Amino acid sequence: MTTRLALILAAAALVPTAAHAGELSGTVRDASARPVAGAQVVIPGLGLATTTAEDGTYRFDDVVEGEHRVGVELGEGNRQFASASVPAEGEATRNFFLYSARSVAVAETGMNPVEAMLLETLAARAWDEAREVAANEETGEAVSWRWRDLDG
Template structure:
């Protein structure tokens, strides 16, 4: 009887030692933002090879707990069937952060036609900035507001 209890105790202890614990798992989190850097709520973030997903909250935050260490491909899916990908490296312990900035539909259209989507995204931002500046200048000219000219000492 004592022999059986001793064997059962040894087996229980060896099982506890061999079992993975939460301390041996990594976490992955981040924010999903659109091309204008606004948080994207309600996007589905998927790690396909693991079959797990998370939905971003109102601030665009997603989180995965207890992942094995390694590199993963992440897919961000929006309601209009748009899917964009990123990769993330998960540590053995602790948390990795992988923020994801989504390309605009115009940048994706450029990418489909062979133009670098990063360059298209930058061109879009510059064009928007130029449009805002032109609109401001037009409003000033129509209102005939005087513009302050900086004085230069020299």
């Protein structure tokens, strides 16, 4: 009887069990925080792919529980990857903020890509302010200094 029980338990261990699955969703935004429509989001290890909607959102249902590498592909071989931990039940969120090519180039020199992206945005705003001051100088209009938030 003990041998029979051992054989039954061994056979039961060989039968695959149903894997737990959760959902993974998020939003893809460009370096200016605008939603990116039509970007392909992939989970290469699972062979899954989807495309972002007009508002930059994406969603995967029934993703096997665990840590996964998730990527955004924008064409011409441009990809950005991050990891996502998907629960056995429920939903995980992985948002993407895509770096500009300039931010990536700066990051290759050792600077954090997020800092590079912020530096690029602030530099662009400073040039806009300088152009406005120069235009006012030519027309003789008074310069009005004001703080502009990142939304413009």
